[in-house]
Amino acid sequence: MIESTPTPATAAPTAVQGYSPRTGTPVGEPLPASTGPEVERAVAAAQAAAPAWAARSGAERAEVLEAVADALDAARAELVAVADAETALGEPRLTGEVGRTSGQLRMFAGLLRAGAHVGAVLSPADPTLGRPDVRRMLHPIGVVAVFAASNFPFAFSVAGGDTASAWAAGCPVVVKVHEAHPATSLAVARVVRTALTTAGASADLLGLVAGRAAGGPLVTHPGIAAVGFTGSLAGGRALFDLASGRPDPIPFFGELGSVNPVVVLPAAAAERTEDLAAGYLGSLTLGTGQFCTNPGLLFVPEDTKLLDAIATRARTATGGPMLSARIRDAYEGGTSARAGRELARGTAAEGAWAVAPVVWHADLAEFLAHAAELTEETFGPAGLVVTYADEDALLAALGRLPGSLTGSVHTVEADHPLAARVAAALRPRVGRLIHNGWPTGVAVCWAMHHGGPWPATTAPGHTSVGGTALERWLVPTAYQDWPDALLPPELRDANPLGVPRVTQP
Template sequence: MAVAAEPVWSVDPRTGKAREQVAVEATAEDVDRAVTAAAATRDALADRTVRAALLRTAAGLLDEARPEVVETADAETALGPVRLTGELARTSAQLRAFADVVDEGAFLDVRIDLPDPTTTPPRPDLRRWKIPLGVVAVYSASNFPLAFSVPGGDTASALAAGCPVVVKAHPDHPATSELCAALLRRAAAEVGLDEDVVALVHGFDAGVELVRHPLVAAAGFTGSVRGGRALFDAAAARPVPIPFHGELGSLNPVVITRAAAETRAAEIGAGLAGSMTLGRGQFCTKPGFVLAPAGDAGDRFVAALADGVKGTEPGVLLDARMRDAFVAGAAERSGLPGVGAPVLPGAADEHTVTAGFLTVDAATLLRGGHEPLLEECFGPLTVVARYATPDEIPQVLALLPGNLTATLQMTGEDPEAAALLAALTPLAGRVLVNDWPTGVAVAGAQHHGGPYPATTSTSTSVGATAIERWLRPVTYQSTPQHLLPPELRDGNPLGLPRR
């Protein structure tokens, strides 16, 4: 007797009530059909001109559907039309940016060494480039229903590399996922590709089946440490392990020098308040841990931070589970001995939470027993550790795990700056000076990743080099010209950048 498929409901986080059923959870057979169909489109994606057209067409369709996309995403996430309009613009810009990457062709990393019998050992004719891995599994993020979801950076970069994509939808925005997947599939049809170049599945079990499927060649994930690590382990445990590029969690430490606090306490406090509460603290780059000086300058900073945070209205988090976890996490941390709460974070009512921050002496952290303060709390909460002497800063930093970002707030002639920048660099993939980490520019020099648990690999999920995750190098040795791919032939018939 067949088991009925579980329904997938769209839920309004503002009320906790179901809006509509939008899909059913995929079975193992459904996942197999989706992956197999996606794999069959791989040869058609080999044409770079078609790939670029697909990305630009998808961007245009998303822009045309903006009112419906924003309305649907807001109904499922409560992130607001202004935020989501900006996120949609970022999403379509990412797609166009990767189309430009495809057109340029430098991502193929063509390298040619002509034969030289005089070297030791003699060098044959060697021609190297990069080819797509195959079907990519993409696991959508909860906090970015567009830019890190179905039409987001993982999907855009994988398609740009020539890899078909099967997306596992996030349960917080299934209707948005279905809408965006339909637009991507329509874009494929409009440029002459099979719609199955992009597929969508729902359900926890489907996510596990996806990473285990033998035709899936790589995976990209944005989410929790627990969920990402489970999938990472499953990817490694396969008979043929695959690359798993996971973004899991980040504390994003900030160090404020004494000189900076003395000269810019109010500015830094206001800036931190804005950054830590942006998007109700649901950014992966939220500054969740701050080292600030003790004494009068540090007190002025804390007062300015309190003023900024108190001015933040209560807000709705992405779902009830995240709200409950935030409330419990805030209570656990604020209840630790020696922890103060100038602005206590927690529940405002049944559906909303208030922002806040906690304080603790750096010496207390160094004695141990306060590990929760050194772990990410998803939502509008940060921890301010007050150091008495500069030597406590590197000692506390040594307790921190890997991060996406690390920030230094300093003055122009700060004598501590060089040493502190050197101490922060091993902790993160992006190091900021006198800036705030929320907001990740989509650019060629961008790196959005970091040491574990920030990410499970050394790659970036934002920027042009995100495409490298879905490629592997191949070298042809002593191969006749007529058998070489056009990209590697003498005369450079395609006009590609070469080394």
């Protein structure tokens, strides 16, 4: 999905330097890589800040989250300028991403005020059943390690969704800075830490470590209680294994790799040919294809004009710069390996790390014969179009796909009977089903689920976007026969905080 492979813990720390994807030249000063003692200090500071933050009510934490959101919005112009120099994502896209980041913080503030996040459940004593009084709620898990993503320097980075949801849950965060945008990460951290202290919270609710060698020690540090990761399958799996192999294994919530299948049904292909071709290429090349929801796999019927329309659009598409030289090199290697299946190739824009969009083609039989190879994600503006002639064979193929974040179905009314069967085949393989739309773009809302079966994520029951993202950082405690005065406020008879509760009859 996203380049983020950890270096073994024994590697010597080196400075982290940002570069311009447009020119390949350095941006800003090098950020010193964190040493072992520096990782230790960052985690220890977060641990010290944890009790007071966890003790705050949801409404009190909401005020702090909103203060951080306001500070990010106030610093938007400055932050966007730094990020554009390091990522070449463009001011319009980055301006919107700062808004998305502050919007996530405000969304969680709203959830905290609603109070349902504590999951309060009461089972009153029933002597006739021999049942004691049991009351259950969720508490913060502890200090969370967050690995920033390359492709979202704000929304999945220092103050992004993992950090915002962890704060909402009552957990301090230590962020491992991504090598693609260290100057942006530092700029955001300065804004956030100032906002935290101004709002009366500890600046140590946010810690930073840097350098590829810091990843392993951060995950294995005994003070870390859970990990959030967005990155490559190889890097995520290595860290996942470290988290699982600790003397005290901890939860690892990783978003790793996804091909996001899109299925175009026969009547839709015939009636919406040009619209579908334009939509596919627009989604495939958006942000130079550097989205975890990029439509890497498109199924279309045989004997339609759609394949030709896609090829025509692809030849006129222009690809921009990738986020780093490593990501560019991986893309070039991946596309070269499939050169024999190339349907059409666009052109690369000017820029040191610019790449050309590529579309490949295979029929369904060839796809199934080489499924292991052809379902591997190529991070960037490249996708495979698979043509099918038989609907039952299509359904069988969909059932064999690896897990993905999204699955999309394009239909018109005549396709609806088949659409229901396709949705049923896709549903166990994806976290979000999309009708007549494209997967790029993940709405920040309470109901969003941004997750899916392996290899899309390591924990398909959880999401990294949406209101329930904070559930990753909460653990339950049941209180049996405790005096009312000693219970947490959320479980007391009077319910002084007014949180929603479920009471067993």
